[in-house]
Amino acid sequence: MISIDQALQIVLESALRAAPEPVPLADALNLVLAENIASGIDSPPHDKSTVDGYAVVAADLATGTARLAILEEITAGDVPHSKVKPGSATRIMTGAPIPSGADAVVMIEQTQIDETAVRPMVEVFDSPLRVGENIMPRGTSLRVGETVLSANQTIRPIEVGLLAEIGRTEVLAFRRPQVAILATGNELVPANRVPAPGQIRNSNGPMIRALVEQAGGVSNDLGIGRDEKEALATLVREGLNSDVLVLSGGVSAGVLDLVPEVLEMAGVETVFHRVQLKPGKPLWFGVKRQPSGNCLVFGLPGNPVSSLVCFELFVRPVLQKLRGHKPSGLERQEGILATEHAQQGQRPTYFPGVLSIEGARREVRTLNWQGSADQRSLTEANCLIYFPPGDRIFTSGTVVPIFLL
């Protein structure tokens, strides 16, 4: 049986990012760029005023005061028509282009319009200006040809804004992986049906679908596969059209655990079956090699807690890698055990736990957990607590690694 680390290395080596695709900017949030982005523009595109005021010749204000003829008014979006010469000024708004001849802008608060004059005049008081004052020169922020974003950067709202500014309404990016989900088992009925005796509702399918969406994948829920080879094979073949196929159930040693056999019949190469892990030992992993792009196939154990743990340890990092992100899995932190925990057996264990933060103190307690089928107490968990293999009592106060759910 392979270790968790070996299994993770194998699944990540099998996960090959698809070629990047052009993505409309409106759909690009949280994707990873696959190209360096060069600006096609200078920004600002013109010397621009950073205040509301008057564009002037700075030399006119050597003494701090002046009386100047108003030539025109330029708001943002306008273009100036007149050249500013000594003795004249142009009313200008924030963001508007500086007229030729002007080399500074005096703020509106330092001026007053002379209502009595025949021609419009402005009085400037107490405002000596240096050349360039209140002007942002063309290209200050970015220049034509300059690389402004690099391949492998994540597109956040700020980057969306910058891409819009430079007119990139489409970018090369790594698309979200398509993930097919198939719950298996004769005992399962859809959530909207009343189970007959012996049956239960399919809860893993909806949970895995939500996990996939949370991880930035695009989910395709294939529903429930009954434990019959042909029916299962049909659904599996459909699922293999995706980047990843996640099955739950059917990978243990029961007589109806048909999943590995059906997958092999469908041409999926078994890579490993069973991992030194609790819960989640029966995990099955294989790869379907095909010209349209490989499909990674995970057979998760049918118990909800095992399913969740296997998803977080192996499927989430794969989805991160396929998206171009660092495959770091859940965020790792540390907590202080609030209760004693008896660890038994040779499998490293991820135990559902509750982290509570009081000031600087980060206490974790293990949940009163009824075994790996207990979805209910799992809803109280906000982390998985890691215990290494070996029989050992972890006393309260021990610092343990935790992984935030």
Next chain:
Amino acid sequence: MISIDQALQIVLESALRAAPEPVPLADALNLVLAENIASGIDSPPHDKSTVDGYAVVAADLATGTARLAILEEITAGDVPHSKVKPGSATRIMTGAPIPSGADAVVMIEQTQIDETAVRPMVEVFDSPLRVGENIMPRGTSLRVGETVLSANQTIRPIEVGLLAEIGRTEVLAFRRPQVAILATGNELVPANRVPAPGQIRNSNGPMIRALVEQAGGVSNDLGIGRDEKEALATLVREGLNSDVLVLSGGVSAGVLDLVPEVLEMAGVETVFHRVQLKPGKPLWFGVKRQPSGNCLVFGLPGNPVSSLVCFELFVRPVLQKLRGHKPSGLERQEGILATEHAQQGQRPTYFPGVLSIEGARREVRTLNWQGSADQRSLTEANCLIYFPPGDRIFTSGTVVPIFLL
């Protein structure tokens, strides 16, 4: 001018959660529940086997060994037909219902089928069992009528699974707020157009749209409103049908800063205009009271950095509250200044910064920032650094509050 804290208190008091709505489970991920959820089922729905093996009468294994007649085989999804009596056993799979009469399950690994017998027999070796062993009794995980989730819990993938298990394919939850976005300014053209002289592309609209989606709102981008009262009023009236209307630009003191006037004409009550904040002072906030539900209206300054800071400080907490979450805004942490920073003036300042983590050391540096229009250097930022008002040199090594972008 009001303070940041006063402004935040006012906007949050104005943000009233809409009545909860029924939401299909498939759309409920990350929403906040608005009802207590009681289980309609016992789980497991029957006493069930937790292993693959044989359901037996424990007393038959008092010595640890037995030879038992096999009655039938029950897989998950089946129902038992025969009562297990002393001397007999039923082959059973994990999850399948325990037949009447049986009170323990012996693991398959401890058994061997007797191939030589006329009737099917199983030999059990070395497996003394206590009553109840390898059986999970009906209702262990949850019971009919029991409250399993509470109003105000966030629906994570685990909760999606539990809701599916108990057949709740629709839940009462707080829906995502509808947020209309309107960029204003004669200088703006859409990102897919080449700006004429004096024009720039609309970058705030796409950035705010991405911020809204990141914050879990549903965006409705109204595009660009020119600085003309009637055109602006038409777009504003459309935007007022949303829970929140976010405008950018047009709230400063320029001659074409028509936004406050147009909003008032449309019946939006001014709540405040200008906040003691840098950048972002011109922020405008108002409320349109209407029978269909109030619309909160934010007029963000047109500069990208001001827009971003105002969104993070005021709009994000409002969206969090409308969704039923705690309105905590961006995550606050601390960092150690790596470079000196000279703070000036009476406005508290949020300065774009870069946090870099080396081991336990969390260094932040301020960005070389060309003023609030500089979208480009903002793409290097991963946090906002807070500096309190007053003229002061913050030497390198000072611990400062930061807010993660």
